[in-house]
Amino acid sequence: MTLLSILVGLLVSTLAALTTLTTYRMLVVRSVEGSTRATQDGHMASGTLTAQMELQSAGFGIGSLALPALANTDLVVLSQASWANGSLGGTVQTIGSSGATSGNAVVWGARPLLTSYECSALLAQDSGLMLLRGNCTAANQWAGASWQKVGDLIPPAGIGGASAVLRAERASCWPFAQAAVVPDAIRVTLWNDESSWKSSVCLPAIKAPST
Numbered sequence: 001m002t003l004l005s006i007l008v009g010l011l012v013s014t015l016a017a018l019t020t021l022t023t024y025r026m027l028v029v030r031s032v033e034g035s036t037r038a039t040q041d042g043h044m045a046s047g048t049l050t051a052q053m054e055l056q057s058a059g060f061g062i063g064s065l066a067l068p069a070l071a072n073t074d075l076v077v078l079s080q081a082s083w084a085n086g087s088l089g090g091t092v093q094t095i096g097s098s099g100a101t102s103g104n105a106v107v108w109g110a111r112p113l114l115t116s117y118e119c120s121a122l123l124a125q126d127s128g129l130m131l132l133r134g135n136c137t138a139a140n141q142w143a144g145a146s147w148q149k150v151g152d153l154i155p156p157a158g159i160g161g162a163s164a165v166l167r168a169e170r171a172s173c174w175p176f177a178q179a180a181v182v183p184d185a186i187r188v189t190l191w192n193d194e195s196s197w198k199s200s201v202c203l204p205a206i207k208a209p210s211t
Helices: 003-055 139-144
Strands: 075-084 087-093 100-103 105-110 118-125 128-134 147-154 166-173 182-190 199-203
Touching (some): 003 147, 003 182, 087 100, 087 139
Antiparallel strands (some): 166 182
């Protein structure tokens, strides 16, 4: 065995080891990326479902068939909204009789125990989605309320590339577990048309503005 053959053998062994390590590294990177995407998808799915369930309470126990809960009074859309130190800020976007109204927060009222009025809000902030509770006497009195965070439905940075948009519009739609169409209801859509997580919920207890 010559020195040259020994060196060639060492070179071949080194190249084989480098190839094995490179392949291993690629497999580990792909596994981590797949796990990260799966976690993010799980947060988006569970957060969206919880948001839908919370929104279903909008207008519950308020008014009557003759005087139902109203859009822009018991359900409000805010743009450029933010929450810090118990205060909710933002700009009201009026829900009209046609077209869609978009923002990054939706505030609504309900009487969950058929007694006192309670306000809730979904806020898309820091690429996440949080649920808030407030002590306002009507949803359109949100600015003067003290707001507490119930929790992060989707943690900060959990939305990723999806646009954090909440949209409300007048619609004839089907509420959960009800086959009949409800006219003049409000439909709230989570995210936007470009998002793979676009999801809508019908709010039959909130009456839309008249045409």
